[in-house]
Amino acid sequence: MxxxxxxxxxxxxxxxxxxxxxxxxxxxxxxxxxxIFGYPGGAIMPVYxxxxxxxxxxxxxxxxxEQGAVHAAQGFARATGExxxxxxxxxxxxxxxxxxxxxAQIDSTPLVCITGQVHSHLLGTDAFQxxxxxxxxxxxxxxxxxxxxxxxxxxxIAKAFYxxxxxxPGPVLVDITKDAQFETLEYKHxxxxxxxxxxxxxxxxxxxxxxxxxxINGAKKPFVLFGQGVILSKAEQEFKAFIExxxxxxxxxxxxxSALDSNHYLNVGMLGMHGNYAPNKMxxxxxxxxxxxxxxxxxxxxxxxxxxxxxxxxxxxxDPAEVDKNVKTExxxxxxxxxxxxxxxxxxxxxxxKEWLLEFRKMEQEEMxxxxxxxxxxxxxxxxxxxxxxxxxxxxxxxxxxxTDVGQHQMVACRYxxxxxxxxxxxxxxxxxxxxxxxxxIGAKMGRPDKEVIAVIGDxxxxxxxxxxxxIFQSKTPVKIVVLNNEFLGMVRQWQELFFDKRYASTxxxxxxxxxxxxxxxIATKKVEKREDLSKAVSEMLSYEGAYFLEVKVGKENNxxxxxxxxxxxxxxxxx
Amino acid sequence: MKKRYTISVFTEDQVGLLNRVTIIFTRRKINIxxxxxxxxxxxxVHRYTIVITETEDTVKKVxxxxxxxxxxxxxxxxxxxAIVFQEIALYKVPTDILFAGKEAEKIxxxxxxxxxxxxxxxxxxxxxxxxxxxxxxxxxxxxxxxxEFVRSGRIAITKPMKTLTSIVEELENxxxxx
Numbered sequence: 134m135x136x137x138x139x140x141x142x143x144x145x146x147x148x149x150x151x152x153x154x155x156x157x158x159x160x161x162x163x164x165x166x167x168x169i170f171g172y173p174g175g176a177i178m179p180v181y182x183x184x185x186x187x188x189x190x191x192x193x194x195x196x197x198x199e200q201g202a203v204h205a206a207q208g209f210a211r212a213t214g215e216x217x218x219x220x221x222x223x224x225x226x227x228x229x230x231x232x233x234x235x236x237a238q239i240d241s242t243p244l245v246c247i248t249g250q251v252h253s254h255l256l257g258t259d260a261f262q263x264x265x266x267x268x269x270x271x272x273x274x275x276x277x278x279x280x281x282x283x284x285x286x287x288x289x290i291a292k293a294f295y296x297x298x299x300x301x302p303g304p305v306l307v308d309i310t311k312d313a314q315f316e317t318l319e320y321k322h323x324x325x326x327x328x329x330x331x332x333x334x335x336x337x338x339x340x341x342x343x344x345x346x347x348x349i350n351g352a353k354k355p356f357v358l359f360g361q362g363v364i365l366s367k368a369e370q371e372f373k374a375f376i377e378x379x380x381x382x383x384x385x386x387x388x389x390x391s392a393l394d395s396n397h398y399l400n401v402g403m404l405g406m407h408g409n410y411a412p413n414k415m416x417x418x419x420x421x422x423x424x425x426x427x428x429x430x431x432x433x434x435x436x437x438x439x440x441x442x443x444x445x446x447x448x449x450x451x452d453p454a455e456v457d458k459n460v461k462t463e464x465x466x467x468x469x470x471x472x473x474x475x476x477x478x479x480x481x482x483x484x485x486x487k488e489w490l491l492e493f494r495k496m497e498q499e500e501m502x503x504x505x506x507x508x509x510x511x512x513x514x515x516x517x518x519x520x521x522x523x524x525x526x527x528x529x530x531x532x533x534x535x536x537t538d539v540g541q542h543q544m545v546a547c548r549y550x551x552x553x554x555x556x557x558x559x560x561x562x563x564x565x566x567x568x569x570x571x572x573x574x575i576g577a578k579m580g581r582p583d584k585e586v587i588a589v590i591g592d593x594x595x596x597x598x599x600x601x602x603x604x605i606f607q608s609k610t611p612v613k614i615v616v617l618n619n620e621f622l623g624m625v626r627q628w629q630e631l632f633f634d635k636r637y638a639s640t641x642x643x644x645x646x647x648x649x650x651x652x653x654x655x656i657a658t659k660k661v662e663k664r665e666d667l668s669k670a671v672s673e674m675l676s677y678e679g680a681y682f683l684e685v686k687v688g689k690e691n692n693x694x695x696x697x698x699x700x701x702x703x704x705x706x707x708x709x
Numbered sequence: 710m711k712k713r714y715t716i717s718v719f720t721e722d723q724v725g726l727l728n729r730v731t732i733i734f735t736r737r738k739i740n741i742x743x744x745x746x747x748x749x750x751x752x753x754v755h756r757y758t759i760v761i762t763e764t765e766d767t768v769k770k771v772x773x774x775x776x777x778x779x780x781x782x783x784x785x786x787x788x789x790x791a792i793v794f795q796e797i798a799l800y801k802v803p804t805d806i807l808f809a810g811k812e813a814e815k816i817x818x819x820x821x822x823x824x825x826x827x828x829x830x831x832x833x834x835x836x837x838x839x840x841x842x843x844x845x846x847x848x849x850x851x852x853x854x855x856x857e858f859v860r861s862g863r864i865a866i867t868k869p870m871k872t873l874t875s876i877v878e879e880l881e882n883x884x885x886x887x
Contacts, residue, residue: 267725272732276779279724296779329880330721330782454773 148321153283154179154314160290162190163322166218170194170202174222177249179314197600199226201572203233207242208576211559216243216297223249224262234304235273239563243302245293253281253310266308275303283316295325300333301452334451335467344464345447346480348421354489355381356419361388362426368471369555375478380485382493384412386427388562391552401493405433406697407544411496416441417704425449426470429459439702449473503708504694515688518545518617524671526551533585534577538570538594541623544693546589568597574612592618592644602654605680613674614682619689627692651682658682714768715787715865718757721780733774743862751873760863794865798843800834801857813853820846
């Protein structure tokens with residue numbers, strides 16, 4: 134066909150005629166994804182039909198619940214640094230995504246969620262499996278959009294990827310009516326290049342960088358806090374260069390964990406409610422507090438009115454809405470952490486703060502003696518969560534990806550797991566979503582098949598998305614699952630013990646035999662109840678080729694310490 | 710200290726954006742006292758004028774969270790002295806009251822209100838002004854019986870001279886440079 138004949142039909146040489154559904158799939162491929170997670174249903178069937186033809190280019194993982202699909206996409210995104218993609222049908226399919234979307238929003242995880250929707254002529258009529266997913270997801274998405282015409286699909290999805298991955302990343306949702314999936318369009322992939330109402334990052338203001346450098350150069354007791362911004366900006370090297378030149382003790386939020394080697398000489402540990410003793414105490418002792426890519430979450434700060442009041446605060450942050458939101462800054466450096474840190478490092482003097490660092494190490498010793506030694510080498514017969522993590526460390530040498538659920542085991546894993554490589558800790562931080570771990574671990578393993586992926590879960594959270602064992606079975610994903618079973622909803626029980634007179638309302642778990650359940654899914658299992666069996670079982674799990682389930686019975690009423698009680702100041706952190 | 714602030718929000722012309730705007734307020738349990746939506750002088754740029762009573766600290770945070778929304782171009786907050794603003798109110802009263810003695814007519818005159826429509830059984834009066842002024846007319850007419858009353862949201866023009874056109878141009882240039 135000649136060009137003018139093509140033009141007559143609205144085609145050009147570079148376009149091809151596709152259905153809306155085919156365009157959905159093609160745009161995902163053209164945006165660079167080759168793996169998606171999802172669950173089919175009526176309103177998304179045309180897209181599934183289109184997927185059937187491109188299985189070699191775009192693998193689809195069938196989870197056992199849409200929540201599993203979205204958490205798996207999150208795990209994939211967090212492990213790879215790429216956009217996670219998930220697919221669901223209208224109505225209940227779409228609403229089942231919401232928890233994962235909210236989790237991704239608060240933890241800045243780039244996701245593209247695509248939902249099917251009823252025919253456009255049925256919108257607003259309470260049609261079968263109709264739900265206003267645009268309205269429902271609006272508070273928890275970075276952006277969302279409803280497509281009712283096939284021709285909108287390529288640009289809507291390209292825009293979705295652009296918004297999800299740029300600036301402060303986040304989840305986006307594109308809702309596509311079934312008729313738009315059936316219609317045809319002339320397809321051509323064009324990457325989205327930006328929009329006037331959305332500036333992903335601010336241009337670096339060198340005056341602010343200069344002011345920050347001056348404060349740092351003049352500081353006697355500087356202290357660096359970092360969060361996931363370091364990972365999201367791929368600024369690990371720049372960050373390390375910065376702290377090493379400045380010689381500043383450095384602590385992390387649980388979302389920032391793994392961006393800096395656990396054994397780095399300036400790494401002084403974990404911030405927040407169950408973080409380490411020294412970094413919490415020293416927050417209220419330092420003279421200059423440098424926060425990099427973190428947002429001063431209340432679990433990190435404790436009582437804000439008594440948080441770092443003595444310090445001048447420097448905040449390196451990509452999101453202007455985070456500056457001065459919780460903690461008043463002296464200098465805010467807006468922009469991408471990679472650029473900001475690069476510029477800042479040039480302007481700071483080479484220093485070391487040996488004596489100041491030594492103060493951290495002294496406090497660390499105190500924590501060792503009061504908390505850590507007993508947790509890692511208990512004097513009692515019952516196993517502790519910490520010693521399980523310790524046993525895992527010994528085999529993995531900090532090279533595995535650790536995924537956690539939410540609760541006591543999460544805090545213990547964050548406190549004691551060791552990391553040598555970035556993007557190795559995947560946890561639900563902001564939203565605290567129980568049930569996150571198992572599906573997120575599946576996604577992480579699929580994104581990084583070269584890495585060992587260990588899911589550390591409590592007996593409560595395990596049962597919230599236990600159905601994803603089916604996904605592991607079908608997809609033969611070799612994740613290692615460690616359930617730390619204390620037959621309690623441990624974190625809530627700990628609070629009941631400390632703040633509710635030991636009134637254990639609805640926190641006792643009478644659990645089924647997990648071994649039998651897991652065996653039903655054809656997954657190798659082992660249960661450990663005695664200390665002498667632990668190391669061997671961990672080694673066996675990690676040398677096993679396929680998926681493996683290790684259940685460890687741990688002390689029923691163990692508590693996680695240190696702890697900053699709600700409403701207390703970081704300096705009031707309790708060792709016991 | 711809480712004060713009255715007027716927030717101007719300039720957005721892309723997109724279905725559902727009003728919902729995104731109001732969520733920012735409702736999630737903090739801030740009452741929107743009035744809201745007006747309209748076009749602006751720039752094509753395909755929509756504007757919302759929102760009035761709330763809050764502390765400046767909260768207003769600042771809200772404005773940043775508004776601007777963070779992907780399809781919001783700009784959000785600005787002002788105290789009353791930085792804007793020229795107006796509201797409109799309509800009053801439906803029995804037509805009788807304008808005949809039965811001259812008092813009601815005097816009230817309408819003294820408030821510089823306009824009569825929009827006279828029907829045999831009711832009359833519609835229009836008054837533009839600040840809320841205090843439209844409220845004063847309401848209070849004065851009340852003894853004569855008000856059948857229906859409605860007041861619009863505040864609309865406001867800002868005093869600073871930086872134009873929306875120049876803001877939009879700057880933002881569009883940034884995309885070209887990317």
